[in-house]
């Protein structure tokens with residue numbers, strides 16, 4: 001498929017703060033979006049990418065932690081186990097990492113790329129990526145987990161990202 005990379009949206013872009021809407025049915029349109037998202041994620045060396053990060057407020061995200069790409073549509077976490085903390089980064093907030101505490105094992109109900117309902121358990125890194133991406137579908141970002149001290153430290157960087165957005169957008173993708 002001849003998909004081209006999509007423009008990644010950065011902190012300050014309102015689409016990152018919106019609630020995404022469920023997909024009614026997964027068809028050719030959604031599959032092409034997923035293909036384009038995969039190319040975009042690979043180009044940016046990411047392990048996950050949610051549709052709002054490319055300006056589309058649909059409940060779709062992809063993840064690939066090295067054992068092949070998966071697409072999740074209309075995901076819902078149905079069970080959570082344990083807790084662990086780890087530093088997370090985000091393609092939409094370049095240069096920032098935040099320590100985030102999350103359940104370490106989850107069960108997720110979702111629709112796959114072929115429009116089939118699934119319910120599967122994930123743990124460790126994959127569970128973390130899935131939860132990070134589901135946050136994006138709810139307008140939530142890693143900075144929301146930051147301690148007051150960390151927020152003060154990253155304040156200037158975040159303001160700069162917002163300023164760039166309010167200016168003229170980010171221009172070329174290489175400007176990231």
Ligand SMILES: [Zn+2]
Pocket residue numbers: 089090091092132136
């Ligand atoms: Zn992210």
